Amino acid sequence: MKRIGFVLAMVGVCAVTLLGSAQAADKEPYRIGALFAVTGPASFLGEPERNTAEMVKDMINASGGINGHPIELFVYDTEANATKTVVAAKKLINRDRVLAIIGPSTSGTSMAVVPIVNKAEVPMISCGASLKIGAPVEKRKWVFKVVPGDDLAVRLMYDYMKKQGIKKAAIMSVSTGYGISGRGQLNKLAPEYGIEIVADETYGPKESDLTAQLTKIRGTGADAIINWSIGPPQVVVTRNWKQLGIPIPLYQSYGFGSKRNIKLAGGAAEGVICPVSRIVIANRLPDEDPHSPVVKRYKALYEEKFKGEVSVFGGHAWDAMFQLAAALKAVGPDRARIRDYLETLQGFVGNNSIFNRSPTDHVGLGKDAYVMVVVKDGDWAILE
Amino acid sequence: MTMPLPEKNQTVTHIFLFALFVAVLPWVFGLSRATSYYTDVMVFVAIHSIIAAGLSLLLGYAGQISLGQAAFYGVGAYASGILTTRLGLSPWVGIMAGMALAAGLAYGVGLPALRLKGHYLAMATLGFGMIVYIVFNEFIGLTGGPSGFGEIPPIHFFGMEISSTLGFYYLVWTFALVVLWISLNIVHSRPGRALRAIHDSEKAAAGVGIDITRAKVQIFVVSGVFGALAGSLYAHFVTFINPPPFDIFFSIKVLMMVVIGGIGSIWGAYLGAALLTFLPEWLAFLEDFDVLAYGIILLAIVMFSPDGLVGLGSRVMGRIRNIKY
The missing domain is CATH 3.40.50.2300 (Response regulator)
Structure with missing residues (x-):
């Protein structure tokens, strides 16, 4: 009897494990694209951005993914070259079928991708600085930005x-x-x-x-x-x-x-x-500063993992990744609903500041950035 | 260096077969999701082929080097972009204006520069390219400066707006095939023979009554016009332009396309453009090592087949024939 009980217990454990793994495998990964200038003249932007995006992806996946869905990140190097970026954006949209795109790193390459994502109706969160990336909003329906403007x-x-x-x-x-x-x-x-x-x-x-x-x-x-x-x-x-x-x-x-x-x-x-x-x-940030936990956590994680000084630029990728993760968690894998969520994002605390977006402001930052x-x-x- | 020339009828047949191949290609790519974006890559192959064909005529047939082709590419792009966005003119007018402007520039620069030889000619064209690049950056009122400008309208063809990748693919390849046909015709014509004579010996060419300066300037103008055409097509496809795509590195890339494809062969320029545009896509799986592999492959081609892909191809064909007999 004892033996049978043991065998039954084993079978039970196996069944539960199998079921559990089957359930995890059932949850399809959420595919996210990233366009960063990892090499070339703007690598000082693209490299910390790529590192940060990968780090955030690993963090989210290690904690069970988004509603159980792991993130799959497709990163392509744009070399800050418009031709390369255009091809890479098409590749992300047509081949990798990503739900949304993070990047590009520079203003010029972001501007080159704006018409592509608008036409393909894929939400994009640019890490470029130019004001023109986010405005005029009527012509930037699918484009958002995390970098505060000049x-x-x-x-x-x-x-x-x-x-x-x-x-x-x-x-x-x-x-x-x-x-x-x-x-x-x-x-x-x-x-x-x-x-x-x-x-x-x-x-x-x-x-x-x-x-x-x-x-x-x-x-x-x-x-x-x-x-x-x-x-x-x-x-x-x-x-x-x-x-x-x-x-x-x-x-x-x-x-x-x-x-x-x-x-x-x-x-x-x-x-x-x-x-x-x-x-x-x-x-030096006082603890009562609402940004303090995010900024300090990011700095500690980045410097621990990459053994180098954290930069402002990697923080852009952090903000973009977590905004997208929040959108996916709230609305699931639907491009149009992700866009709507990003457009009405309120009170999101990032490295850059607190984001409050609206249909007339696709950046959502104030001068307290x-x-x-x-x-x-x-x-x-x-x-x- | 120059290849033996095929019969003229044969050339037309070759172009026709190539056109058929190009026409069915997007449908082959469309069969698999993994390759569907290759149609976009092929649009850039066509654009690069047009500018490489111009340099191939200049370098491969006339033996004159130019490190300033990106300037013509930029002139075409900016002329088209500025005329269509600021003055609301048709893209076709923009394209024509770009080509005319490039022709004028090529004539003005070519007349003194093509009297130079070897390194001096390379330096002169390099300087020309840099000046034009500075103009794109500094004439902010006209060019938008380093931030560039966007919203360049798509091309209309008989009232049909060509804004889809597939539509643009057929348009740009039509241009690329016409350029191929014109280039091969130039090679087969009297001016083409004159150029090859200059390539082999300027003194001998002058001796048989060829106006050397004129022949060289003429072909430089043709290469400039092709460059501008490629640039205009780029502007209308990407719909946004800023200076970096028209820098010195692009001039060097065009030179690499011609050399890798095979100096002295127009078909080689097309092959080189295809290889250099597709290679980064095929090597992407190597991630951080792709640049290294890219360099090694190009180095290997130049070392083991100095006459480029066309030379490699004809040698392989020769071996196969030898085995048969």
Whole structure:
């Protein structure tokens, strides 16, 4: 009898295991596509994005998937090349039959994919920065965005400047897409904040000395200098500003938001003011900041897994993946309903900020996507 | 280097058979979901073939190198894009304007540049390509600068809007086949023979009364016009343009298509365009190592078959024939 009981128990265990596994296998994976510039000139965007997307996929699958459905992620490298991106997007839609697409990483490749996803009616969450990706909404029915636009950074900066009593500002910007976009917003929004632009200097991305531009600005009676660039020129301008001993404050774009820039400026960065994404100051975020848990968790997980410093860009992929996961959990594998869910997404806390989308706003972020900081003792200090 | 030429009637038969092959291809791809997007890849193969055919005429037959073909490609794309979006003109007008502008540019640049030889000619065309690239980036009011511009309308053909991939596939391959036919005709004509004479010996060619400069400039203009046509088609297919697709690396890629396919063969340019466009798709399963495999395959072709895929093909055919007899 004992024996029979044992055998029965074994059979029972096997049956349960079999049933269980059969049930798991029954749940078809949710297919998600990703287009990231993993190699090529924009790999500094695409690589952390790819790493983060894979990491999030593993996290979700390890915790039982979405309503029991595992995620299957198809990642293609766009090399930031429009031709490659177009082919890869068609491949995701026609061959891999994905429910939605995350990426592309850059603005140019995102713009090239916009007509394709609109026509194929596949929701896409771009990680590009340009305002044009998300607007006008009538022509971007299936397109969403997680990166806050330059307008938000400029608004936050002008808000702060206004409080400081700054009336006249001098603009300096680099002649690349990044600088041109920032310069446009700086000029456009200045009147709204009662700020007069008294100088508008531009320079090339390889400039190694900007004293001429700064000397010119010194004579204009400006109350502050705003520099909008990325890469080496933002360090050059910082050093020149200190060397010339210009007594007015230097504001920089969010592109300055990396510890590396403070180090490269070698002490000259003390007093530089800029807007930054929360991930840059994760360690200094107060616990009552609603973003604190997400940002700190992401930073810890990423740095543990990839042994490198977390970047703002990977945070975009995190936000996009979790928004999509939330949509799939709520509405299931239906492209149109995923789109509707993304369009009405409310109160989603991500790395970038709290998203509140609407049929007239496919980004859903406010100027609190950035935090104003000042460089103090070789580190960032949050400004009130 | 140049291949022996087949009879003229034979050429027409070849083109006809090739056209049939191209016509049924999307239906073959459509049989399986895994290959259905190959139709999109084939659209780019056609676009790349058109620009490669132009360079093949210049490099393979006239022996003149150009590292500036991407500039013509860009001129075509931007002319078409700007005229259709800003002035609301028909895409056909845009395409014609792009080709005319490219012809003018090629003439203006070619006249002094084609007097140069070897490295100097390569440098001159490289510089030309870079200048045009800078213009795309800096003339923001006209080109949209680094951010580019979108909403380029699709092409209409007898009142029919061609916006589906399949429709565009047949349109772009019609152009590619016409370009193939024109190119092969140029090769077989008197100017083509003159070019091959220049390729072998400029002095001898001059000695038999060929106006060398004129012949070279003429073929440079043809290559520019083909480049612009390819660019316009790209603009109307992708409907968004910004400067990166028209940079120096694309010029080098076109050069690779011609060399890998087989210098001195127009068919080779088409083969090279197909291989270089499809290869990244076939190697995608290697993930991070695809670039490495891509490089090794191209290196192997150049090392073991300096006359490209066409040379490799004809040698294999030769061996097979030898076995028979």
